[in-house]
Amino acid sequence: MSVNIKTVAKVLPAHSRKTADILPFLDVWLAGQDDRFIRKVRKIFENAGVDKRYSIMSPEEVFSNLSFQERNDIYIREGIKLSADCLSLALEKANWKADQLDYLITVSCTGIMIPSLDAYLINKLELRQDIVRLPVTEMGCAAGISGILYATNFLKAHPGKRAAVIAYESPTATFQLNDFSMANVVSAAIFGDGVACALLSSAPEDLGPEIIAQEMYHFYDAEQMMGFKLSNTGLQMVLDVAVPETIEAQFPEIIHPFLAKQGLSIKDIEHLIFHPGGKKIVQMVEGLFAGLGKNIAETKEVLRLYGNMSSATVLYVLERYLDEIKPSSGEYGLMLSFGPGFSAQRILLKW
Structure with missing residues (x-):
């Protein structure tokens, strides 16, 4: 099923x-x-x-x-x-x-x-x-x-x-x-x-990319890196300058073991559907994958057109794949986003 x-x-x-x-x-x-x-x-x-x-x-x-x-x-x-x-x-x-x-x-x-x-x-x-x-x-x-x-x-x-x-x-x-x-x-x-x-x-008549695997990944002792502080004037942003470096340091552990559990490696992933946290994070991720012949062009384009819309943003990237890119049958996509906690959320898709 x-x-x-x-x-x-x-x-x-x-x-x-x-x-x-x-x-x-x-x-x-x-x-x-x-x-x-x-x-x-x-x-x-x-x-x-x-x-x-x-x-x-x-x-x-x-x-x-x-x-x-x-x-x-x-x-x-x-x-x-x-x-x-x-x-x-x-x-x-x-x-x-x-x-x-x-x-x-x-x-x-x-x-x-x-x-x-x-x-x-x-x-x-x-x-x-x-x-x-x-x-x-x-x-x-x-x-x-x-x-x-x-x-x-x-x-x-x-x-x-x-x-x-x-x-x-x-x-x-x-x-x-x-x-x-x-x-x-x-x-x-x-x-x-x-x-x-x-x-x-989960109805057999409803076709679309299948969710093959999904996992969360939690960074230890990083609660202070991102979030909101409730103040008398509203929700005050908490955003540590070390977020990109922290992600980069653990990026291999976030990506490779997750794919390996499905018998895959990053070379098997045709489509990277990433949340564009900001320009520095986008550049960092782009640099990590450039040598593997991968790109996050759709992620960069969503950031350019709309900015970071928090939780909604990765769905904007996914919509572009579904409605414009239209991957071929059998191709894999990797969804990834980061958030307070600090945590990473991952989904493996197969068209």
């Missing part, structure tokens, strides 16, 4: 700006700061590898003194709308009806909702009253793959069932106006907002 990814859909928020159009807002935000610091921040934005990003708020709102409550209210309002639209689009692409879903997983870490997002989607789309739901709220950028892992395990235990994984993130809603730390600056430079939905199935 196999579990396949039927389709992936994405929906973008209403507001968008090219990076060049964000720079004037930086001048207002950084007014009164040291000139060298202002020049450094501008360079970080200009060299982040992000040409454009989308947001649930206008730039005027992002760079304003909105309270935590006001930002979170926008996060909730827009998240319900965008996620409902994205799930509807995914169901349409798969030619499924809403009442055919058996399992609903929602993924988000950039705001607070109780009831969680999945409860609202059940009502808006009139999903079945016995649908099983799981909100995943604190796994950060890794959680897009985490949601697929949880859905896969459910579907393996329940043949013939169908699941939806919806990743909604709004890092711009976590922007801290009075925080001039490098963590907040880098976060603002690389992150954008977005939502994506993956549909999975």
Whole structure:
């Protein structure tokens, strides 16, 4: 009994700006700061590898003194709308009806909702009253793959069932106006907002790339490297400068043993579906694989077009493979993302 990814859909928020159009807002935000610091921040934005990003708020709102409550209210309002639209689009692409879903997983870490997002989607789309739901709220950028892992395990235990994984993130809603730390600056430079939905199935009639293997990998004693600190003004970014080096040091242990368990090596993997954490991580991963004749072109393109949308981003990369690249039958793909904990999440696909 196999579990396949039927389709992936994405929906973008209403507001968008090219990076060049964000720079004037930086001048207002950084007014009164040291000139060298202002020049450094501008360079970080200009060299982040992000040409454009989308947001649930206008730039005027992002760079304003909105309270935590006001930002979170926008996060909730827009998240319900965008996620409902994205799930509807995914169901349409798969030619499924809403009442055919058996399992609903929602993924988000950039705001607070109780009831969680999945409860609202059940009502808006009139999903079945016995649908099983799981909100995943604190796994950060890794959680897009985490949601697929949880859905896969459910579907393996329940043949013939169908699941939806919806990743909604709004890092711009976590922007801290009075925080001039490098963590907040880098976060603002690389992150954008977005939502994506993956549909999975263990029904034999639902074709798509098969999930061959899936695992998590946990770094010891690295909790301080990435995450959010809950402050009076909202979710304050925690981002250690050593993240790329830490990943690089353990990269062989993350990749090679996982593939070896399936009798494969990296040379057998045609498609690398990686989460673009940021330009430095992308360059590091690209350097590791360049000598093997592999590339992460789609990962770089998603970062350029949309920025890092936390958990949703790797699903944007996967969507490009499903809808544009369209790998040939028998080819393998490796999905990989990193997140707070510190952890790595891996999935092996076969078309």
